[in-house]
Amino acid sequence: MKRHGQSLITVALAAALAAFAALVDNDYYLRIVFMACVYYLCAAGVNVLVGYAGQKSLGQAGLFAAGAYTAALLTSRWQIDPWLALAAAPVVAGVFGVLIALPSLRVKGPYLAMVTLAFGIVVEKIVTEWVDLFGGPSGLFGIMPLTWGGNAFTNQQWVWFALVLCVVTQLLLRNVLDGRFGRALLSVQADEIASSSVGVRVYRAKVIAFVVAAVTCGIAGALVAQQNQYINSDFITFNLSIFILLLVLFGGAGSKAGPAVGAIALTIIDALLARWPSVQHFFYGALLLFALYFMPGGVMGLFSPRARRAADAQPQESGEPAPPAAQRPPVAAQEDLLLVVENLCKAYGGVKPAQDISFCLRRGHVHALIGPNGAGKSTLINMLSGVVIPDAGVIRFRGTDIAGERSHAICALGIGRSFQNLRLFGDLSVLDNVLLGRHSRMKNGFWASLLGLPGARAEERRAREDAYRLVRLVGLAHLAGTPAGSLPYGLQRRVELARALATEPTLLLLDEPAAGLNPQETAELGELLLRVGTSCGITLLMVEHHMDLVMAISDHVIVLDYGIKIAEGKPAQVQADKRVIEAYLGTGMA
Known part of the structure; x- marks a missing residue:
């Protein structure tokens, strides 16, 4: 119902603006509505990049230029049909989006913004200085507009067509953002390591966000060039990049309605301040600071909480009970090896948290990995899950060497994990x-x-x-x-x-799952882990300091001390091992 309600609101708003365009003959007012649509297209894509993926970009003017000059050159220089030119514009802009994403994603934070800013400035300089191709400051004239029935679009038809594009863009992006890929982008923004550990291909998700932002800006640029039948470098200054970012932040980054709110509000403000350019630029700067510091959720953030909720209704319960706590299958039936680790090593300078570690994990068993603080337990879990790349050694999971593989690939193979310090998407x-x-x-x-x-x-x-x-x-x-x-x-x-x-892990790695829990919560966790292991057929490897929990649920215990495996075996055997007692309690207590 919520999705249908959003669709109805979108269509109703577009219909109201279309009716306004039909009733108004004033070209100035029609131009304002048209530019609001253009700015919405830019903001909708950048909202995916900034509001969902969390990648700050200041190079959107360059992508706008890619679409505008593609349509301009194809129609004015090579006489290509304007509809084909419009279709080519987002393709070319998308290619530029990939090109800007590849180097940009090697950096983060303000450095990412600087790289994208450099791209926008370079594009502006190229179209200004390359007079033979782009016309320099004078620009390109004679751009062919879109036609219908052999006649060029009127101002009203431009508004109607732009509104159709806005509605289609809104509905398509809603499909993406309400589902699998929208959640993936939000997880990338929140925590890239945790995102990768649950199977999200982080780099690919970021590239998709850059391409979406580039495509919508490319369409917007082509519309402006074809509607004006003229384009030059004045259209693609740094101020345009700032204005597009302001549209998103003011409307509400991460809100589906935010780009529309920002585009409508700021287009009207832009029209009111057009006669005072100096005041206009000062106002945009002040408004950007205000949005960042006093209204971080934008206009839409004032009406809804920032926290993202599940869909309006929870899934209907099918009446099936939760999986029962079945009896653990006999150990003799589960003797095949699931994971084999051989001579695994990792060093950080003189610190060696893993030194020639070898062990095996058997299917259906609950394994525990214990040792004093600093023994290298978490480093070992990180190497098994792909967060840390080992210096040497073999990690063979179900017969495949996974040492050095990325976290999302290891997750796809069937290894899940939790973290010592919680990495939820809060x-x-x-x-x-x-x-x-x-x-x-x-x-x-x-x-x-x-x-x-x-x-x-x-x-x-x-x-x-x-x-x-x-x-x-x-x-x-x-x-x-x-x-x-x-x-x-x-x-x-x-x-x-x-x-x-x-x-759906075959092997589940738990890094101190009982950390911070009281005794009652620890006991409940132990029961839950046993239920999970037996009913779901999952092998567990648990890093834990709570010895009562380890001894209660473990079939096999591995002990590390200063990166070296000092003991392994059944819980009772390990508990009585002299080296384990010395590692935990010291020789005097032993």
Whole structure:
């Protein structure tokens, strides 16, 4: 119902503006509506890049120029049909989006903004100085406009066509952002390491965001060039990049309605201040500072909380109970090796948290990895999950060497994990956190999601039902729509466990899952882990300091001390080992 309501509002607003254009003959007013549509197209794409993926860009003027000059050159120099030129503009801009993304994504924060800013400045200089191709400051004349029935578009038809493009853009982006890829972009913005650990291809997600922003800016640039039938470097100054970013921040970055609010409001303000350029630029700077410091959620943030909730209604319970706590299968039936580690090494200068570590994990067992602080336990878990690349050694999972593979690839193979320090996506709901764990298991691709095909909608529905079952399994069904970051610490641990289970792991790595829990919560966690291991057939490797938990649920214990494996075996054997006692208690106590 929420999706249909958004669609109706979008169509109703566009219809109202179309009716206004039909009733008004004043070209100035029609121009304002047309430019509001152009700015919306720019802001809608940049909202994906800035509001969802969290990548700050100041080079959108260059991408606007790519679309504008593509349409201009194809029609004025080579007499290509203007409709084909319009179709080519977003393609060329998308290619530039990839080119700017590749070097930009090697840096973060203000450095990313500087790289994109440099791109915009370089494009402006090229079109200004390359007179033979781009016409220099004089620009390009004779650009062919769009036609209908052999006649050039009137101002009213330009408004109507731009409104159609805006509606289509809004609906297509909604399809993407409400589903698998929208969640992936939000996870990248929140925590790239955690995002990769649940199967999101972080680099690819960022490139997609850059391309979406480039395509919409390219379309907007082509519309301006063809409507004006003229383009020059004055259209693509640095001020345009700032203005597009301001549209997003003022309307509300990360809000689907934010770009439309920002475009309408600032286009009207821009028209009112057009006769005073100096005041206009000062006002934009002041408004940008105001939006950043006093209204970080933008206009839309004043009407809705920043925290992102689950869809309006939680999935209907099918009446199926949570998976039962079945009896653990006999150990003799589970003797095949799942993970083999041989001579694994890692050093940070003189510090060596892993020195020729070798061990095996067997299917269906609960394994514990223990040792004093600084023994190298978390480093080992990070190497197994791809967060840290080992210096030497072999990690063979189900017969495949995965040493040095990326986290998302290891997750796809069947290794899930939790973190010592919680890495939840705090602004997302409990259900959306668990849904992100389903990312690598979902089959709907970007184009199917963009077009809202039935298969993509069905895949999203199944993933939501699976995620909700896991939320029920960890006892958080009543909190499914609550932002994960607002939960008590013990419940956040359960959310992270459910998110890891959603990746459908064969091997689950738990880095101190009982850290920060009280004795009762620790006992409940132990029961939950046993239930997960037995009912879901998952092998567990748990880093833990709570010895009562380790001894209660573990089949096999591995002990590290200063990066060296000093013992392994059954819990009782390890507990009585002299080297383990010395490592934990010292020789005097032994």
